[in-house]
Amino acid sequence: MADPSSYRPRPGEIPDSPGVYKFRDEHRRVIYVGKAKSLRQRLANYFQDLAGLHPRTRTMVTTAASVEWTVVSTEVEALQLEYSWIKEYDPRFNVKYRDDKSYPSLAVTMNEEFPRVQVMRGHKKKGVRYFGPYAHAWAIRDTVDLLLRVFPVRTCSAGVFKNAARTGRPCLLGYIGKCSAPCVGRVSEEEHRELADEFCDFMAGRTGTYIRRLETRMTDAAEEMEYERAARLRDDIEALKKAMEKNAVVLADATDADLMAVAEDELEAAVQIFHVRGGRVRGQRGWVTDKVEEVTTAALVEHALQQLYGEESGDSVPKEVLVPALPDPLEPVQQWLTDRRGANVSLRIPQRGDKRALMETVQRNAEHSLILHKTKRASDLTTRSRALEEIAEALGLDSAPLRIECYDISHLQGDDVVASMVVFEDGLQRKGEYRRFQIKGFEGQDDVRSMHEVITRRFRRYLADKEKTGEWADGDELKDEDGRPRRFAYPPQLVVVDGGQPQVAAAKRAMDELGIDDIAVCGLAKRLEEVWLPDEDDPVVLPRTSEGLYLLQRVRDEAHRFAITYQRAKRAKRFRASPLDDVPGLGETRKQALIKHFGSVKKLRSATIDQICEVPGIGRKTAETIAVALAGAAPAAPAVNTATGEIMEETEDGTPGTTTGAPGEPVTAGAPDERRGQET
Numbered sequence: 015m016a017d018p019s020s021y022r023p024r025p026g027e028i029p030d031s032p033g034v035y036k037f038r039d040e041h042r043r044v045i046y047v048g049k050a051k052s053l054r055q056r057l058a059n060y061f062q063d064l065a066g067l068h069p070r071t072r073t074m075v076t077t078a079a080s081v082e083w084t085v086v087s088t089e090v091e092a093l094q095l096e097y098s099w100i101k102e103y104d105p106r107f108n109v110k111y112r113d114d115k116s117y118p119s120l121a122v123t124m125n126e127e128f129p130r131v132q133v134m135r136g137h138k139k140k141g142v143r144y145f146g147p148y149a150h151a152w153a154i155r156d157t158v159d160l161l162l163r164v165f166p167v168r169t170c171s172a173g174v175f176k177n178a179a180r181t182g183r184p185c186l187l188g189y190i191g192k193c194s195a196p197c198v199g200r201v202s203e204e205e206h207r208e209l210a211d212e213f214c215d216f217m218a219g220r221t222g223t224y225i226r227r228l229e230t231r232m233t234d235a236a237e238e239m240e241y242e243r244a245a246r247l248r249d250d251i252e253a254l255k256k257a258m259e260k261n262a263v264v265l266a267d268a269t270d271a272d273l274m275a276v277a278e279d280e281l282e283a284a285v286q287i288f289h290v291r292g293g294r295v296r297g298q299r300g301w302v303t304d305k306v307e308e309v310t311t312a313a314l315v316e317h318a319l320q321q322l323y324g325e326e327s328g329d330s331v332p333k334e335v336l337v338p339a340l341p342d343p344l345e346p347v348q349q350w351l352t353d354r355r356g357a358n359v360s361l362r363i364p365q366r367g368d369k370r371a372l373m374e375t376v377q378r379n380a381e382h383s384l385i386l387h388k389t390k391r392a393s394d395l396t397t398r399s400r401a402l403e404e405i406a407e408a409l410g411l412d413s414a415p416l417r418i419e420c421y422d423i424s425h426l427q428g429d430d431v432v433a434s435m436v437v438f439e440d441g442l443q444r445k446g447e448y449r450r451f452q453i454k455g456f457e458g459q460d461d462v463r464s465m466h467e468v469i470t471r472r473f474r475r476y477l478a479d480k481e482k483t484g485e486w487a488d489g490d491e492l493k494d495e496d497g498r499p500r501r502f503a504y505p506p507q508l509v510v511v512d513g514g515q516p517q518v519a520a521a522k523r524a525m526d527e528l529g530i531d532d533i534a535v536c537g538l539a540k541r542l543e544e545v546w547l548p549d550e551d552d553p554v555v556l557p558r559t560s561e562g563l564y565l566l567q568r569v570r571d572e573a574h575r576f577a578i579t580y581q582r583a584k585r586a587k588r589f590r591a592s593p594l595d596d597v598p599g600l601g602e603t604r605k606q607a608l609i610k611h612f613g614s615v616k617k618l619r620s621a622t623i624d625q626i627c628e629v630p631g632i633g634r635k636t637a638e639t640i641a642v643a644l645a646g647a648a649p650a651a652p653a654v655n656t657a658t659g660e661i662m663e664e665t666e667d668g669t670p671g672t673t674t675g676a677p678g679e680p681v682t683a684g685a686p687d688e689r690r691g692q693e694t
Contacts, residue, residue, distance in 0.1 A: 016040070018075045022061045028054040033085040034095045036103075037078040044103035046074050049092040051343065053083050074107045089346035090353070097320045109303055109317045119297075120145040120154045122167070122214055127203060128175070128196045129210035131158055131167050137325060144330065145217045145296060162192040164228075164250045165213040168206065169193065218292060225251060269293045271334035272322070273364075273373055276314050277380040284384035285318045288376050291332075300380070302387045316341040323354055331355035336364045336373055397561055398441030404562030405508070408554050409547065411534055415508035416440055420569040421472075421521070422512040423453075423464045424577035430584045431459070433468040434577035437506075438569050447504075450580045462520045465511055469524035476505055477528060506533060512570050514539040514546050514553075522548035538570045597643045604631050608640070619644045 033053040037046040050056030060067075060075050067075065086092050100108055121134035125141025133154050138144055158169070168175065170185055170193070178184050178197040188195035196206040216224055228251050235244035273288045282302060289297040301321070303314065315337045323331050331354050340363060341347045351359040364370040402414035418438045425431040433451040437444040455467045509525075511517045518537035525533060536554075537546040543563065544553035556563035594605050594615065611629045612618040618626070618640075626637035 016076055016079050018061050018064070018078070021078070021080045023057070023081065028057050028083070029085055030054040031085050032087070032089050032092045033083050034092050034099060035081060035083040036099065036105075037074065037107075038080045038082070039077055040079040044099070044105050045077060046105050046107040047096055047099045047103065049089075049096040051089055051092075053085070057081065057083070070107070077107075089343065090349045093320075093346050093350050097324050100320075101324070109309060109314070118154060120158065120217065122210055122217075124207075124210065124214075128168050128206050131162075131169050131210075131213065138330065143214050145214075145291070159192075160253045161213060161216065162187070163253045165209050165216065166192055166194040167210050167213050168196060170197075269334075270332045271336055271369070272332050273336045273369070273376045274315065274318060274322075274338070275373065275376040275380040276311055276318075276338055277377065277384045278311065278314065279384070282384065282387070283314055284380045284387060285314065286376050286380035286383055287318075287322060288372070288379075289332075290372075298379075300383050302383070310339075312339040312341050315339050316347060319347060319351070323351060327354050328356060331359060333357070334360045334362075336362065336369060338363065338373070338377070398565070401441055401561035401565040404556070404560055405566065408545065408556055408562060409508070409534055409536055411507070413507070415506070415534065417504065417506040418508045418510060418569055419472075419506040420510040420512065420573040421465065421468055422570070422573040422577040423461045423468075424574075424581040425459060426581065426585060427459070430581055431464060432577060432581045432584060433464060434573050434580060435468070435472060436569065436573045436576055438565075438572075441565055443572065448576055450576070452584075461513065462516045465513070465517045466520040466524045469509070469511075469521045470528065473525060473528050473530055477530075509533055509535045510566060510569055510573075511535070511537045512540075512573055513537050514544070518546045518548055538566050540570075543567065594640075594643075597640055599636065600640065604629075604636075607631060615644070 030052050032049075032051055034047065034049045035053060035057060036044050039045050048056070060071070060081075064072050064076070084095065086095060118133050118135050119138075121132055122143045122145075123130045123132070123141070124143055125139070134142070134144070162169070166187075169187065170178070174185060175197050178188075178195075182198055184193065184195040184198050184200075187193035188198070188200070194201045194206055194209060196203065201209075212224070228247055232244050232247035232251065235241075235247060269290055270292070271290045273290065275286050277284045277286075284300060284302050286300040287298065288295050289299075301318070303317075309317075319335070319337075319341070331351055333355075335351065340361065344361065348359060348361045351361060364373050399414070402416070405411070406414045416439060420436050420438075421433060423431065423433050431453040433453065435449040435451070437447040449472070451468050451471065453464045453467060456463060509521060511521050514537055518535060521537075522535050525531075525535065535548055538544070539546060539553070544555060545563075545566065546553050556566075594600060594608065607629055608618055608626075609615070612621060621641075623634065623637045623641050626632055626640055627634055632640075
């Protein structure tokens with residue numbers, strides 16, 4: 015922890031003028047950026063008695079190791095430079111915007127020969143008209159689908175457009191009347207651009223004039239007894255009105271404004287923005303902010319304005335921005351917004367009328383957003399805690415099982431028998447502590463004996479580590495020399511086995527033989543999802559909606575997944591084995607040379623020693639070794655696809671070829687070996 019007095023600038027060094035300052039830590043990383051009307055007065059506030067500073071400010075100045083500043087001419091320049099530096103350095107003690115996803119907008123690419131309507135995210139491009147942003151992309155697509163009936167503008171990608179032009183056939187939208195098909199020349203470039211302009215005018219809020227024009231045309235068509243055209247116009251009017259219903263009228267038709275509200279507590283704040291264009295709510299967005307610095311509502315508003323308009327220009331910045339509190343000072347921020355728009359921008363607090371009523375709606379949304387964020391943040395922990403408590407209550411444990419280990423056995427008709435151990439701590443996976451076992455004590459299929467062996471090996475290692483470190487070993491003693499945790503150093507509070515009474519009894523017997531009596535054991539049977547306890551004739555039945563049962567199922571399913579992944583990998587490795595693998599001193603290069611020369615292991619097996627010596631790099635002694643090894647290795651029985659019953663052909667290197675069983679799943683290709691978990 016640094017002493018702020020150790021890097022405090024000398025009196026008179028700091029200029030009494032506007033500027034932007036940076037605090038850096040001992041590694042020269044920028045940890046805070048701020049601006050000031052007077053650098054001297056602002057920085058002096060940081061170097062007062064630590065007891066008088068806000069706790070977050072105190073943490074910042076004691077983390078910092080130096081401070082530097084840049085003088086600018088005006089407060090507007092200071093605002094712009096502060097925004098640029100925050101974007102560049104991402105300082106840890108500045109306001110952070112979390113959950114700030116890239117909101118989708120409806121974009122019309124007026125910079126193209128044939129403008130296209132599409133959903134766009136990210137930075138805005140020159141020559142493209144944007145409407146929104148919207149909370150969901152599907153809301154944009156629903157609106158566009160309705161409007162394409164009236165304004166059949168191109169929506170296809172460049173590739174689809176070029177392909178249609180090449181073949182002379184439009185896409186489906188062109189056939190059903192939702193695209194004017196400029197790709198095949200149904201309309202000219204000028205006519206299509208006029209459609210795009212009308213689409214933009216409608217989206218910009220000039221809806222009343224266009225609908226009245228359509229109603230006049232519908233009446234004229236009816237009077238001229240062109241009833242089919244009148245019916246089409248009627249349907250077009252209904253489609254436009256339906257699209258308009260999606261955006262309720264909230265203010266006067268000519269109103270373009272953004273309304274911002276803030277809901278906050280001591281640690282976090284939620285910011286909500288409603289975008290009103292043409293008197294209608296055209297979009298909505300919001301952030302959740304960590305208050306990692308001492309910040310007022312006015313300062314939060316200023317940060318949000320920077321976030322919202324820092325990359326915008328022109329009409330993207332509205333004429334009016336309504337906020338719950340005005341930045342202090344107001345003039346630089348208002349001038350900055352005016353410069354970005356290129357025209358006057360009014361920044362104010364609504365006092366009465368429709369704008370005040372809408373502001374209350376935005377405020378309620380901000381409060382709901384903060385509550386929802388806190389609920390989501392706590393729900394994970396709350397749900398996991400409830401699940402562990404339910405398990406403890408159902409199994410009669412003294413306390414919640416904070417560490418749970420689950421074991422599962424996997425094999426294929428008694429071959430490649432393996433086991434898995436997965437670990438959950440506080441209800442969360444700890445993949446770094448997963449383990450894998452090969453069953454070594456016997457051959458064949460016996461899940462009960464396999465479970466007994468695995469539990470014995472796991473807890474024998476635990477007892478050995480416990481004996482080395484002592485009963486009250488601390489965290490460092492439970493680690494290897496390289497700092498990694500020992501394989502079996504930590505005991506669980508609950509052992510879960512995949513199976514019913516027999517598997518549970520085997521696990522309990524293994525632990526009794528080792529003298530372990532302080533670890534609970536249970537089993538989860540797949541058929542009825544019953545929880546079995548040792549020496550109990552009847553299972554414990556948890557409610558289907560129980561969080562505890564759901565956690566046990568997750569643990570069991572993860573153990574099953576991990577075991578079957580390992581078993582498939584071993585099986586695939588065995589299928590890929592070649593008789594040449596057992597020849598001592600024969601590397602991969604010479605194996606490939608042999609296969610290339612003879613074509614297959616089958617032909618190599620029938621070759622003489624002299625013929626084998628003809629292969630480059632193969633001497634007589636090696637040839638004799640190869641001949642002996644292949645003569646002693648009987649040809650393997652053909653591999654059978656268990657899904658289809660097909661016999662798999664031998665490949666050139668002597669391994670069974672792969673055929674496909676269930677659609678999309680190669681029978682002989684096991685899942686890739688997981689690097690997490692160690693083989694024991």
